[in-house]
Amino acid sequence: MFYEKKLNEELLKQNNIQFSCDFKNVKNQDIIFICVPTPNDKNNQIDLSYIKSVIDSIYKYLKNGVLLCIKSTVIPGSTLSIKKLLQKKNPKLKFHIACVPEFLKEGSALEDFLNPDRIICGVEDERSKELLTKLYNNSDKLFFTSINDAEMIKYASNSFLSLKVAFINELANLCEKSNCDINLVSLGMGLDKRIAPYFLNASIGYGGSCFPKDSTALNSFAKKKKVNLSILNASIKSNQNRVKLICKNILEFNVKNIAIFGCSFKANTDDIRYSQAILLIEELLKNNVKITLHDPKALNNAKKYFANKIAYKQDFYECFKNQELAVFLVPWSDYKNANLDKIHSLMQKPNIYDTCNLFTKENLNKFYYKKMGGGYNQW
Secondary structure, three states: OOOOOOHHHHHHHOOOOOOOOOHHHHOOOOEEEEOOOOOEOOOOOEOOHHHHHHHHHHHHHOOOOEEEEEOOOOOOOHHHHHHHHHHHHOOOOOEEEEEOOOOOOOOOHHHHHHOOOOEEEEOOOHHHHHHHHHHOOOOOOEEEEOHHHHHHHHHHHHHHHHHHHHHHHHHHHHHHOOOOOHHHHHHHHHOOOOOOOOOOOOOOOOOOOOHHHHHHHHHHHHHHOOOOOHHHHHHHHHHHHHHHHHHHHHHOOOOOEEEEEOOOOOOOOOOOOOOHHHHHHHHHHOOOOEEEEEOOOOHHHHHHHHHHHOEEOOOOHHHHOOOOEEEEOOOOHHHHOOOHHHHHHHOOOOEEEEOOOOOOOOOOOOOEEEEOOOOEEOO
């Protein structure tokens, strides 16, 4: 279970949600959503074993006419393979199947669920379309496609966003060498409606349970089909190389005591899966630096991961005491409102590496600092 803003409060308000571990409870349902993980295997191909396990658990209880919706992220062709599996398990069952991929962002999942940009529904018959139209109250956000198209839309969406992240990060590298400010450059780019401002914030790279998994799975799927997704492949490598580049920048401060701020893969979640910050901390530990970590939500998960390899501070300002360098890795809003004068007074050496561009150059003028994508006060 991960932290999700406002989710617990909203669930407690509802009186029409029931939770059960008994698979027999599916027998009277008209629509069933399968929302289980589809991790990548060692060859970066998706593993459907969790979905198959669900089918094994429910096939004998399903009623005729049921609509089975695959909400899990699956490569084109997967939903129809699940259909064949269910037909083999229960040959007499008359059912419908659809692919209805999720587009929820961790940290704003509830808002995304209640106010989606679009509701993609891959169907193969009119009955499935009727049931989903009724379920979603004839929403104008509904977009019906074939099942294969819906599966591809999910992978294409996440992979394209990962491309934007990788591109702006590489452009940030160029800005640092060209006396340019990546913040202003990305803002100027985003004013163009064809480009849009989203996912144009320079960072330590993308992580989490979706972008790394989905981009590599799509790339692997393309190779299997003998198609070269060269741009996607390059962005994957670029993101993987990002950690070593940031580590190199940190080591150039030539200090041994470092305070790290943020270890979740993004702000507003405690999820550290495939977090670039976690990978960066591991890389720094190889270089014998002493790390003290703060994160508003993910500290407990970090403790389980690193144990006694690093130190931890629940109190934000305590983390700065006697430190030689403060590195901000995740753009939590708590950090942006920090009292920089107080931070300056607490540190042994006033060095800051702002990889999130939380602070303006003017606010950092008392520090020796480096900002992502342009801006530094030489240490």
